[in-house]
Amino acid sequence: MSGRAEMLLAIADDELILGWRDSEWTGIAPSLEEDVAFSSIAQNEIGHARALYELAARDLGTTADELAFDRAPDEYRCAPLVELRRLDWAHTIARHWLYETADELRLAALVASGDAELAGLAAKMDREEVYHRMHAQMWADRLRGEQRFEAAVDELWPYALGVLDADGRAALAQRVGREQVEPVERGNHSEELRELWQEMTSVRRSVPGATW
Amino acid sequence: MVFEVFRQERKGQPFQHAGALAAPNAEFAEAWAREQYGRRQESEALWVVPRDEIRAVHDFPDELHKTYHRVDGYSLKAKLKEARQRAESAGALSARADLP
Structure with a gap:
């Protein structure tokens, strides 16, 4: 697999799995208004995953659906941050805020890259991510100083560093105002991802080869 | 706080009342209104107005049936x-x- 396809899959898997995790709040978010907003953000992330899978699928001679649903859990390249299942609003916002901050740096690097196609897609995604960042920042500002939120950021910080390559981590630490620590790197998956995968692919696996 | 949301469907059209939402402040109200009334490209623009800022008038006596x-x-x-x-x-x- 080319380095480009590997990178595309890593980002696409991050967006798909995070979109899935965020969508677990649909119907039970802290308020009706937040429920609608967070579900919409989750849908956006999955839309970004689809666009990235489509680019990768062309390089790999396959389809976006096959990439999203037909790989084994261990073949996913997502960062451990997005896999965690923490159905607790403090953790959810801590992850959302840390991920969006990291994702902004990652998208900026792609926009500035020499890959015109990927730079174009990254710029489009970033125009939607602006609103995710606004949403994340607004919540982070509101929860800052709350013990549960601060504890969640402490817990997730090593995972957030693992979203970016080594050369992006200093900028993330600066942005978030924290010291770099040992990151939780991509590559190892949690049991939580396997459970998510079982659920996420269950419909597709129920009739192999069907066109949906 | 309750905010009333007005939605303009196309450029040049009048803003019409879309609904209301409860939010802790104007920033949350804007973010939530954006997701609730703008994410499907159904709006050209929104007005998000604190309900308390609206001066409601609803008494119009006409005792002599003019x-x-x-x-x-x-x-x-x-x-x-x-x-x-x-x-x-x-x-x-x-x-x-x-x-x-």
């Missing part, structure tokens, strides 16, 4: 009908008077 003041105007329909009937019967009478 119908000629009302927007639906002074109803001429019934009066015209009567006048037409009067004219018709007057015409019929005068026609009869012409008979030899």
Whole structure:
């Protein structure tokens, strides 16, 4: 697999799995208004995953659906941050805020890259991510100083560093105002991802080869 | 706080009331209104207004039933009908008077 396809899959898997995790709040978010907003953000992330899978699928001679649903859990390249299942609003916002901050740096690097196609897609995604960042920042500002939120950021910080390559981590630490620590790197998956995968692919696996 | 949201569907059209939402401050209200009323490209623009900032007016007494003041105007329909009937019967009478 080319380095480009590997990178595309890593980002696409991050967006798909995070979109899935965020969508677990649909119907039970802290308020009706937040429920609608967070579900919409989750849908956006999955839309970004689809666009990235489509680019990768062309390089790999396959389809976006096959990439999203037909790989084994261990073949996913997502960062451990997005896999965690923490159905607790403090953790959810801590992850959302840390991920969006990291994702902004990652998208900026792609926009500035020499890959015109990927730079174009990254710029489009970033125009939607602006609103995710606004949403994340607004919540982070509101929860800052709350013990549960601060504890969640402490817990997730090593995972957030693992979203970016080594050369992006200093900028993330600066942005978030924290010291770099040992990151939780991509590559190892949690049991939580396997459970998510079982659920996420269950419909597709129920009739192999069907066109949906 | 409750915020009222007004939505403009196309450029140049009037803003119409879309709904209300409860939010802790204007920033949350904007973010939530954006996701609720703009994410499907259904809006050109939104106005997000704190309900408390709206001066509501709903008392319009008309004790003397001054119908000629009302927007639906002074109803001429019934009066015209009567006048037409009067004219018709007057015409019929005068026609009869012409008979030899």
